[in-house]
Amino acid sequence: MGSKLSQTLAAAKAENRAALIGYLPAGFPTIEGGIKAARALIEGGCDIVEVGLPHSDPVLDGPTIQTADDIALRGGVRIKDVLRTVAEVAAGTDAPVLVMTYWNPVDRYGVARFAADLAAAGGAGCILPDLPVEESEEWRKAAGEHGLDTVFVVAPSSKDPRLAEVTAAGSGFVYAAAVMGVTGTRAAVGNLAEDLVARTRATTDLPVCVGLGVSTADQAARVAGFADGVIVGSAFVQRILDADGDEAAALTAVRALAGELAEGVRRR
Amino acid sequence: MSENDYQPGTQVPDARGYFGAYGGRFIPEALVAAVEQVAEEYEKAKADPAFAAELDALLKDYTGRPSPLTDVHRFSAEAGGARILLKREDLNHTGSHKINNVLGQALLTRRMGKTRIIAETGAGQHGVATATACALFGFDCTIYMGEVDTERQALNVARMRMLGAEVIAVKSGSRTLKDAINEAFRDWVANVDSTHYLFGTVAGPHPFPMMVRDFHRVIGIEAREQVLERTGRLPDAVVACVGGGSNAMGIFHEFIPDAGVRLIGCEAAGEGAETPRHAATLTKGDPGVLHGSRTYVLQDEDGQTIESHSISAGLDYPGVGPEHAWLKDTGRAEYRPVTDDQAMQALRLLSRTEGIIPAIESAHALAGALVLGRELGPEATILVSLSGRGDKDMHTAAEYFGLYDSEGK
Numbered sequence: 001m002g003s004k005l006s007q008t009l010a011a012a013k014a015e016n017r018a019a020l021i022g023y024l025p026a027g028f029p030t031i032e033g034g035i036k037a038a039r040a041l042i043e044g045g046c047d048i049v050e051v052g053l054p055h056s057d058p059v060l061d062g063p064t065i066q067t068a069d070d071i072a073l074r075g076g077v078r079i080k081d082v083l084r085t086v087a088e089v090a091a092g093t094d095a096p097v098l099v100m101t102y103w104n105p106v107d108r109y110g111v112a113r114f115a116a117d118l119a120a121a122g123g124a125g126c127i128l129p130d131l132p133v134e135e136s137e138e139w140r141k142a143a144g145e146h147g148l149d150t151v152f153v154v155a156p157s158s159k160d161p162r163l164a165e166v167t168a169a170g171s172g173f174v175y176a177a178a179v180m181g182v183t184g185t186r187a188a189v190g191n192l193a194e195d196l197v198a199r200t201r202a203t204t205d206l207p208v209c210v211g212l213g214v215s216t217a218d219q220a221a222r223v224a225g226f227a228d229g230v231i232v233g234s235a236f237v238q239r240i241l242d243a244d245g246d247e248a249a250a251l252t253a254v255r256a257l258a259g260e261l262a263e264g265v266r267r268r
Numbered sequence: 269m270s271e272n273d274y275q276p277g278t279q280v281p282d283a284r285g286y287f288g289a290y291g292g293r294f295i296p297e298a299l300v301a302a303v304e305q306v307a308e309e310y311e312k313a314k315a316d317p318a319f320a321a322e323l324d325a326l327l328k329d330y331t332g333r334p335s336p337l338t339d340v341h342r343f344s345a346e347a348g349g350a351r352i353l354l355k356r357e358d359l360n361h362t363g364s365h366k367i368n369n370v371l372g373q374a375l376l377t378r379r380m381g382k383t384r385i386i387a388e389t390g391a392g393q394h395g396v397a398t399a400t401a402c403a404l405f406g407f408d409c410t411i412y413m414g415e416v417d418t419e420r421q422a423l424n425v426a427r428m429r430m431l432g433a434e435v436i437a438v439k440s441g442s443r444t445l446k447d448a449i450n451e452a453f454r455d456w457v458a459n460v461d462s463t464h465y466l467f468g469t470v471a472g473p474h475p476f477p478m479m480v481r482d483f484h485r486v487i488g489i490e491a492r493e494q495v496l497e498r499t500g501r502l503p504d505a506v507v508a509c510v511g512g513g514s515n516a517m518g519i520f521h522e523f524i525p526d527a528g529v530r531l532i533g534c535e536a537a538g539e540g541a542e543t544p545r546h547a548a549t550l551t552k553g554d555p556g557v558l559h560g561s562r563t564y565v566l567q568d569e570d571g572q573t574i575e576s577h578s579i580s581a582g583l584d585y586p587g588v589g590p591e592h593a594w595l596k597d598t599g600r601a602e603y604r605p606v607t608d609d610q611a612m613q614a615l616r617l618l619s620r621t622e623g624i625i626p627a628i629e630s631a632h633a634l635a636g637a638l639v640l641g642r643e644l645g646p647e648a649t650i651l652v653s654l655s656g657r658g659d660k661d662m663h664t665a666a667e668y669f670g671l672y673d674s675e676g677k
Contacts, residue, residue, distance in 0.1 A: 057559075153296065155299070159301060
């Protein structure tokens, strides 16, 4: 069946578990360090990797990812470096590698060019959190021509008819935002997520993965009880920030957290 | 008519919020329901005579509209003798044009049943106007302001706090208006059930560019009538400063069908549009997406926003309203860069020739009018939007002109 992303999610489902999706921005803490960190996500047990394209105005990110984006941009990361990160990570693994990016960098780079270059790098698709379905036609056409999936985000505020429109436009999986808010770890994953997943499933056969606020194995286990995948970002970024420049310690911490979360998603 | 056949002077952009190639709605899914609610409620309000009546009463009895039109003869002498007329938005309650939009959106907030308002502010004029309306209507109020701006506009921070608003100094990015908007969006995503984001300029996702413009159209409607009555004809040019561009859209809009009237927006060129330190978005930027709409943006070749610089906090913004982008591309309006130094000289000139201390933002329009007057000659009439008063800028002006020195300059 379908794309590499669909196959990976189907394989997790066949094992009666949720998939684990890990996020880290490219270029963080350095371009080479970012490549190693993304690989560490997979080595630790992530099934799918999201490579973030750092942005000057990350309006949907909390302080942790803002800090990482700042470090990456000050380090000089460019779109070509993001694409190289995708290529180097994808080359050594069967795990799908997605890019998560705000829309303007893609718009500026050229929509068709970005889709072509991402596909050539071995990328599996894109998550574009500030590109609503209504503005997405040009991107989806380019993505389709290059075999890329487009993952759309749904939110607790999305009404049912809206969910149907969004899920009909997407592919790969649906990204369900667990809470109303920006990225960042939270003490508890609220009840909004479970309700949103149920409402989303009523509109689509696509897998539904939950992100925003998940940082521990227990939270991952809880989300795995009702979702097809668990998405973790800020917690990985925080591990790297905590390592304070010690690359080996950062990679060890990323692998360890991925391992704990991978155990969590199998606990359902 | 195809979707992008938007004609200037008409009331609405196309169904998706586009003015030609600019505008639209580039927002996260979490905000779609809230932005749609604003759009729907605004359409209902527009059709409701009670809404118009209440807003008109507030504009008259609370704001003090209509604002006067002032002939500035001594200042005009410095502009090649062209007759310069100032539309005195500085005399509105709270000291700038910003109150026009704020009262409209405050009424809308009440109609939506929301109890909390957030807003961004650069110079603090929109923040003060918003804090004022929140006091009047009894809403909770949080204002996001870049840390750099809280320092250079400290008087307005005190005013907002006096009015009961919480002012949050934003420490991310360039610590100016752009970052205040980012932080306000983050707040809105997390608190959208209770909260309206009272956006302060003609930028942002549809319907904000249209709605904010509509609430400011009163500036141009009044001014056009006042100029006709005073001079017996239309002005040769209308000049306004442009950061996001709300006072400019407000005064331009009624004149768009008057083909003989030149519309001239003055952007902040900071230390010079040819230097890296400016905020001349329409002069130097490229089309892109910032803060929810497609428009001109100061950006690098990777689509990262470039930090803007201006002595004026209210113009220190690397984006601009999408309708201005459209007016630029069609040639209906012209946009010119004005440097910090030109603006400060115009500020001092108006103060000393007319006894009116303008905001540094508005001084950019005055500087533009001085240049234009010399180009057009003594027969010309130029209408200038004096969008705000300069009290808030006395610290910046005192440092610039050495007014704190024992002698002054």
